[in-house]
Structures are given as structure tokens and as C-alpha cells.
Amino acid sequence: MEYFVQQLVNGLTLGSIYGMIAIGYTMVYGIIGMINFAHGDIFMLGGFAALIVFLLLTTFIAGVPVVLALLLMMVVAMLTAGLWNWTIEKVAYRPLRGSFRLAPLITAIGMSIALSNFIQVTQGPRNKPIPPLVSSVYDVFGITISLKQIIIIIITAVLLSIFWYIVNKTPLGRAQRATEQDRKMAALLGVDVDRTISVTFIMGAALAAVAGTMYLMYYGVVVFTDGFVPGVKAFTAAVLGGIGSLPGAVLGGLLIGLIESLWSAYFTIDYKDVATFSILAIVLIFKPSGILGRPEVEKV
Amino acid sequence: MSAPLLQVKAVETYYGNIRALNGVDVEVHRGEIVCLIGANGAGKSTLMMTICGSPQARTGAVMFEGEEITRMPTHEIARLRIAQSPEGRRIFPRMTVFENLQMGASLDNLKYFNEDVEKVFTLFPRLKERQAQRGGTLSGGEQQMLSIARALMARPKLLLLDEPSLGLAPLIVKGIFEAIKKLNKEEGLTVFLVEQNAFGALKLSDRGYVMVNGRVTMSGSGKELLANPEVRAAYLEGGRH
Numbered sequence: 001m002e003y004f005v006q007q008l009v010n011g012l013t014l015g016s017i018y019g020m021i022a023i024g025y026t027m028v029y030g031i032i033g034m035i036n037f038a039h040g041d042i043f044m045l046g047g048f049a050a051l052i053v054f055l056l057l058t059t060f061i062a063g064v065p066v067v068l069a070l071l072l073m074m075v076v077a078m079l080t081a082g083l084w085n086w087t088i089e090k091v092a093y094r095p096l097r098g099s100f101r102l103a104p105l106i107t108a109i110g111m112s113i114a115l116s117n118f119i120q121v122t123q124g125p126r127n128k129p130i131p132p133l134v135s136s137v138y139d140v141f142g143i144t145i146s147l148k149q150i151i152i153i154i155i156t157a158v159l160l161s162i163f164w165y166i167v168n169k170t171p172l173g174r175a176q177r178a179t180e181q182d183r184k185m186a187a188l189l190g191v192d193v194d195r196t197i198s199v200t201f202i203m204g205a206a207l208a209a210v211a212g213t214m215y216l217m218y219y220g221v222v223v224f225t226d227g228f229v230p231g232v233k234a235f236t237a238a239v240l241g242g243i244g245s246l247p248g249a250v251l252g253g254l255l256i257g258l259i260e261s262l263w264s265a266y267f268t269i270d271y272k273d274v275a276t277f278s279i280l281a282i283v284l285i286f287k288p289s290g291i292l293g294r295p296e297v298e299k300v
Numbered sequence: 301m302s303a304p305l306l307q308v309k310a311v312e313t314y315y316g317n318i319r320a321l322n323g324v325d326v327e328v329h330r331g332e333i334v335c336l337i338g339a340n341g342a343g344k345s346t347l348m349m350t351i352c353g354s355p356q357a358r359t360g361a362v363m364f365e366g367e368e369i370t371r372m373p374t375h376e377i378a379r380l381r382i383a384q385s386p387e388g389r390r391i392f393p394r395m396t397v398f399e400n401l402q403m404g405a406s407l408d409n410l411k412y413f414n415e416d417v418e419k420v421f422t423l424f425p426r427l428k429e430r431q432a433q434r435g436g437t438l439s440g441g442e443q444q445m446l447s448i449a450r451a452l453m454a455r456p457k458l459l460l461l462d463e464p465s466l467g468l469a470p471l472i473v474k475g476i477f478e479a480i481k482k483l484n485k486e487e488g489l490t491v492f493l494v495e496q497n498a499f500g501a502l503k504l505s506d507r508g509y510v511m512v513n514g515r516v517t518m519s520g521s522g523k524e525l526l527a528n529p530e531v532r533a534a535y536l537e538g539g540r541h
Contacts, residue, residue, distance in 0.1 A: 171406055181392045
């Protein structure tokens, strides 16, 4: 029983990270109907930005408080990733918006390869480790919970609340939802559609960057290929939850995290990715609209 | 007479290589109700959308308050206070009625929202009852009311209505036409509407245009057009044959 709960905690932590990445996929899909395959690399970029901030801080300033360091890492990662995603949307995706459906998808794969290669060349191909930032561990009724896990779960909860508030309660969020539901009508009501789409890319990137920072803190290492597997897992999470649905992305993320850690705990760890990606196939076959997604009917 | 509020000059609009508007000239003056009648596929809705820059006219010019807006992006045209209740109503289906109205008022950042929402609720009491309901679940008539109400929320100088009577029961059509007349009389709202219901529209309007195959073929006061034998034959008595 304790072992099971332990795995639940681990799974939730991992799932939080996937959920934060998945939101970027699902939002961009919702608003322009495109899968931004470079999104996983935005997450990796966030991890590297955080790494560089960490190295700069520890090199030049001795004894920076951990909280401050983490905060700074997060903010710089968000800005870097946001700027990058904003740029590729403007330069690579926007000109293709009226084009055939596969065009932006192929471009996104290209952007993904470009970004991971750029990081490989500039940062080197090897794993980049950092010393543990926070190492406290608590024992709660026989279950080991690390401070890292608590931080990840809390930050995810706080960011998702802010995010939920923006999307549902602010004029910006309303404009985003309107653009998602009927772009032409939104423009007729004075919504600057291009700007709204840009903001969506920036918001998705910022969440992915926080996920990248958390990932770096959790595993203590980042490498240029890190955009791929976690990126595709987050994509799986978005599909599982129902692509286009924000609560779905979070739910999907948590489920993928749980499946991965429970599979690793009770079956062979080597097959955890096989298990995860089998789910993608199964969902696509049996329930393409995902758990909380809406089937493509509506439209009068 | 002062310069018209809206002036469409020799406009040609294309969808790909297909010419939908073939040199259209239309004027709407402040305080007028002007209607555009014509058969299906004549280009009426295209003209409405061309005024809003979506699609943009390939040649010719659209002038609003004396300024050319032909090449302006759609959202900037909306900011000049040209509001449209477009073809197909285009209600945001997964937003509530209330949120749809908020979208209409987003130009002023909801500054006059509370005041204006009361006004449109008085005009269309049904919307008040339905305010928490999702737009996609409304009936056709309710969606039509919402579409007009949403356009009014923008405090328009020019209201464009694309077939406000489409698919509605005669009693509701009457109600909507009365509401338009009232807004025009009491608030001086300028209205340009497209209608297939030629009789009702011409009775309501100060002036009218007849469109055939992307061209304006006739124009005149509402009364003149109602009395015109060609108009009568083509648009008013057609149903009897």
C-alpha cells in the first residue's frame, strides 16, 4: 500500500510536468488547429535557459537563496521560451496559415530539429548536470516525499490557477476563446486575431519553460534531446485528455505521469515508454476526441 | 447633402478567380435605413463582408466617414464602429449568451457594458432569460437576436445586418424589424441591411438597392421599389407562380 501511494506521488509529480507542457499543445491546437511539434523543444530550451541562469548565479554570486535562484531561473526561462515561440510563430507559421494543412506541421518539425540542433551545437551534446538545488526529504506515514516534488506540485497548481483565471475571466482569455471558436467573427468584433494568436504561443511557451525548469530541478540534468520524449509524452497527454481542451491537457498529463510511474513500479521499467505510447495509439483508435474533448459535430 | 457615412465605389471582390462583386456602388447616409435585396448568390453577403475587409475588395474603394478603409484589417474596421450581424449569425457556440455580449462590447473594454446590456435585454427579453446558456444551444431565432444584440453592444455608427429574418417565424421577424426601426428613430442608428424578405425590408427602409449577379441594377426609395413592377415580379410576387 505504501509502495503504491509512493508511486502515486511520483506519478503526480511527473504528471504535473507533462500537464504544463500539454497545455501549450492543446491551446495552440485549439486556436489555429495546428500541432506545434516544436513545443517539446521549447520545453527543453526552457530547461537550458534555467541551467544557464543557475550556472551564472553560482559562478558570480556566492550563496544565493534557493528560492530566489529558482524564481530567477523560471522567469528567464519563461522569457526566453516565450520570445522563441513568438518568433517562430511569426516567421515560420503565420505565413503558412492559409496554406494546406500539412505545411505548418512539417515546418513545426523543421523548427523542432533546428532548435535541438542549435542547442546541441552551442551547448554541447553531453548531459548537463547541476548539483541538487533542494534536497530535503520528508517521511509522511512511511511515504517519502521530497521537497522537490512538493515544489513542483505547488507551482503547477498555482500556475494552472492563474492560467485558468486568464482564460476564463479576463478580456484576453475571452478574445482567445472567441478566436478559437470563430476567427472571422472575432475579427469582426475588433479582436486583433494575429496578436491573440501570438499571445497564445507566448503563454504556452511560458508554461513549457516552467516545466523545463522543474524538470531540470527534479532530475538534475538536461540534454539537447530532452525536447523529444517528454514533448511527445505531453502531446500524448493532450490527445488523451482531448486535444483543444485545457482541463483535458492537465488530466491527460497527470494520467500519463501516473501510468508511467505505476508501470515502472509493477512491470518492467524498460517498457514504460512502450506502455505510454501504446496509449496514444489506443486513444486515437477508440476515442479520438479524448476524455474531455468534444466530438467534431457542433457548427450549425 | 453631407458626405455619406458609408460609400462603396466601383468595388470588385473575388473569391480566387471568381468575381463575386462586379463594380458595386452603394451609399448609406447618417440616420438612414438602407436595404439591399436580391436573389441567392447575387453577392449581397459578399458586399457586407467586403465592407468589413474580409475579403478585401480587389479594385474600387470603400469609404467610411470620408476615409478610405478598403485595405484596413478587419479588426481595425470594427474599431471604427462598423458592427455586423453576419450571415449565419456566427454566435460563439461555446460561450454563454452573456459572454457573447461581452465580446460585442470588447472595443470599449466593457466600459458601458452594464448600461448597454440592460438596453439589449429590454429589446430582446428572451436573451435575458437565456443569459447563462451556451450560444450553441439557442434556437435559431434566439441566435439571431443575440447576433444583433452583440453587434449593438459595440455602440456602432453603422450597423450591418445580413438577413436578420432568415429562418425566423413571421412574428419574430416583425419584432426584430420593429426593434431596428425603434433604434433608428430613437437613437439615430444608421442601418444597412441585406434581405431576402424584400417586402418587409423595403417597407422598413428609407432607400433600397437591388442586386443581380454582383451588380446593383436598381435603386430608389423603399416606396418606389415596392411599386416598381420589375421588383414586384422578381422579389415580391415570385412566390405565387
